[in-house]
Amino acid sequence: MSLRFFPPFVQQINTAIADEGDVNLYVLRLDVVHPWVNGNKWFKLKYNLLEAKQKNFTKLLTFGGAYSNHIYATAAAGNLLGFHTIGVIRGEEKLPLNPTLSFAVQQGMELVYVSREMYRERNTAALHEYLRQRFGEVFIIPEGGNNLNGVRGCTEIISEAMPTAGYAYAFDYICLACGTATTLAGIALSLHQVQKAIAFPVLKNGGFLREEIETLLTNYLASGLPTPYSSPGSWELMCDYHFGGYAKVNQELLRFSQEFNEAHGVTLDYVYTAKMFYGVMDLLQQGFFGKGKSLLLVHTGGLQGNVGMEKRFQKISRI
């Protein structure tokens, strides 16, 4: 695909917390790969877009909320690759459009608003049939790129960033934020047995994801799609760093993000990576990882969403 601008790279982070715990801390900068189609989005979309092209589809249809990183990236990737894109958006239209949706429209995406009830049917054959009748032959990508193609792309995250054989094994823990857990599933499938993925759900009560992850991993292994190993590496969910739930933030998280950015030159997104980085720092303080370990924190992008969030904070702080 002709979408890539820059290779992902690994950046070392020097902090007193890591030094005290004798831990090496690194960030995998997936946020830099493309201005619009970056982070885990690039990997989750890759095989979906390739399949759509191979099957000669000209239209992509996908689902998301009004601030969705996935809608933003699909609109841009679809436009760059010559697809007409349709975004099925949860809830009512609000004008003027927020920065995410106005970007999607600029990229040629047709937006369709559906009620929350209808949106809940987004993975059903009945709704897909209705959408096909309305829009014609569309290649449907599920919300967040959460399908086996999405997992497949994510099995390549670590090897693509570290193509030198053996280098990736230097990391004992791979830490990442978790929404649908597609990215976690792909990363877990690509880990060596001595490594472990630690995922931080950004939704409240994220423990429900465990069963979904097991199912996703089982389905992937049964599908015959490529994996470096025949069984997934170990993984664990840390469910206490959601800050009240999806897209919820507080002053502590905001302060943490700002200070992290000032100290290390890495901007975090408030919905996903800020919560994961905060969680990692907290666990480091508790000695969770043990001494002499190396951690790789995956920056999964999503910075476009900060624009809308920052507008929201400004409004809140004016009240």
Ligand SMILES: Cc1ncc(COP(=O)(O)O)c(C=O)c1O
């Ligand atoms: C920036 C960012 N980070 C992390 C995630 C979580 O990824 P997943 O849904 O694969 O768990 C998402 C959602 O796709 C995201 O947009």
